[in-house]
Structure formats: structure tokens, C-alpha cells
């Protein structure tokens with residue numbers, strides 16, 4: 001039976017990447033009915049909008065790609081960030097629990113404080129150091145407390161051919177200046193949103209196995225959802241780099257002649273503090289979803305090629 005899958009945040013990087021992947025894989029649209037919505041249809045800043053949206057419709061799965069993502073602005077808009085990243089996630093999770101829907105939610109490496117000296121595993125202690133990270137962590141915790149079935153995928157340094165991101169900012173700045181200062185003491189792993197979209201769908205298929213199970217009756221499916229666990233996964237592209245290395249790679253691959261100067265975080269003050277080391281260990285998702293994760297420079301090449309074609 002065709003499964004209905006709601007995707008929020010359709011105009012964001014991940015939302016648009018999911019649409020791209022679904023269009024490219026016609027099999028997916030045969031197996032599932034994807035419904036992509038933006039804030040005009042489902043406004044996570046408004047509890048009433050969420051209630052109204054789900055009043056008369058149910059989905060087999062919900063993929064929440066919507067979020068308050070402006071990390072610096074969150075410092076001056078903590079209530080709005082909390083509403084979208086925490087309270088709305090709680091409401092979605094409660095709805096998922098009540099309606100037996102499977103919820104996939106995206107979280108961030110910024111739930112950690114960045115003081116580790118080895119890649120973070122899913123069970124490591126969280127300790128966000130900015131408002132965005134705190135609101136995202138509260139969203140995770142509310143989802144866990146709801147008892148809904150689903151998965152949380154923490155990711156980092158997301159870029160794509162869509163929306164605003166570091167790659168597009170560097171390409172734009174390189175047109176305006178012949179040298180740029182970029183931080184070299186924050187270390188993480190870039191994530192191409194197309195790769196992340198594929199992983200979201202892999203997790204959906206893996207965990208929400210009844211999606212592919214033709215024999216299940218509706219009643220049996222509901223019991224399965226109720227009994228299924230909520231897993232946290234870490235996902236980013238393979239390898240690590242600093243923002244400086246990331247910028248250098250963007251210009252090298254694109255054959256752009258722009259000098260990159262390495263600077264320290266303290267030389268580029270921002271309203272929100274950021275973790276110095278936010279590398280995540282991806283062993284769990286690799287093993288459970290049978291993934292081979294692309295190296296970050298290879299995925300960066302794909303994105304730059306896509307940008308050139310657009």
C-alpha cells in the first residue's frame with residue numbers, strides 16, 4: 001500500500017535536496033506519496049497552525065526538515081528559535097505518537113560543546129554552548145520524552161546548491177575580493193545535503209521497515225510503530241577539516257584564484273559561540289544502514305558541478 005510521507009521545510013537545503021532525490025528516483029514516488037510543505041502551509045512558529053494542519057490528516061511518516069537555523073540570530077531571538085526547534089518538535093512528536101506516525105527529525109553537532117578530542121558518539125554528553133544548539137537539544141529531548149517512534153539524525157556543516165550556505169557565500173565573496181580571512185581553529189565535517197537526503201530516506205526505509213512490507217495489515221503496522229524505538233544517529237561526509245580548509249578546497253576545485261588567510265575564532269567574533277571540535281563518529285549509521293559515506297571533497301565536487309550547471 002502507498003505510504004504517505006510528509007516533509008516539512010520544503011524550501012530549505014535539505015527539503016529541496018529531498019525533492020531532488022525523490023524526483024531522480026522514480027521508484028520512491030511509486031512506493032510512497034511524498035507531500036512537501038513550506039511554512040505557508042505548516043508554520044512551526046504557530047502552535048495553532050500545527051494543530052490545524054493535522055486536524056484532518058494523518059501521515060505514515062513525517063520528515064521534519066524545517067528549523068530555525070540562523071545560529072547567530074538565535075542569540076537575539078531565543079523565544080522564536082525555541083518555539084521552532086523545541087516546542088514545535090514536541091508538538092510534532094506528540095502528534096506522531098497519537099497518530100502512529102514515524103517521525104524523522106534532523107538535529108545538529110552543535111548539541112555538543114566541542115571540547116572532545118575524539119569524534120562524538122551518539123551517547124556522548126551533550127552540552128550546547130549557544131542558543132541554537134540548546135533549542136535543538138531541547139527538541140531532541142522532547143521527541144525522546146514523547147515516546148513516538150522515529151529517528152533523530154544529527155548532522156553538521158550542511159551545504160548544497162540550494163539556499164544559503166558556506167560554499168555559496170565563499171563563491172560570492174570571491175567575486176568581490178581577491179583574499180578572504182577564514183577561521184582555521186574550528187574543526188568539523190561538511191555535509192552535502194544531497195547525501196544527507198539519501199541517508200534520511202535510507203533510515204526511513206530501514207527503520208520504518210513496514211514501508212516495504214506489503215503483507216502488513218494496517219492494525220499490525222500501528223502496533224509495530226508503537227513498539228519501535230527512537231534511535232539517534234550521527235551523519236556527515238567522511239573526513240574532517242577546518243573552515244579554512246573547506247574554503248581552500250572550494251576555490252581549488254572551482255579554479256578560482258582567491259587567497260585564503262587563516263584566522264582564529266577570536267579574530268572573527270560572532271554573537272553565538274561555536275564548538276571548536278564538532279566531528280561526529282558515524283559508525284552506528286554506517287553499520288545499521290549499510291552505508292558507504294562519500295569523502296567530503298568528493299561530495300563538494302558534486303555540489304560545485306551542480307552549481308556550475310545551474
Ligand SMILES: NC(=O)c1ccc[n+]([C@@H]2O[C@H](COP(=O)([O-])OP(=O)(O)OC[C@H]3O[C@@H](n4cnc5c(N)ncnc54)[C@H](OP(=O)(O)O)[C@@H]3O)[C@@H](O)[C@H]2O)c1
Nearest residue numbers: 009011012013014039043044045066067069106108155158
Ligand atoms: N545548515 C547547517 O549547517 C546545519 C547543520 C547542522 C544541522 N542542521 C539541521 O539540518 C536541518 C535542515 O537544515 P537546512 O540546512 O536544510 O536548513 P535551511 O536551509 O535553513 O532550511 C530550514 C527550513 O525551515 C523552514 N522554516 C523556518 N522557520 C519555519 C517556520 N516557522 N515554519 C515552517 N518552516 C520554517 C525554512 O523556511 P523558509 O524557506 O520559508 O525560510 C526553511 O525552508 C535543520 O534541522 C537544521 O537544524 C543544519
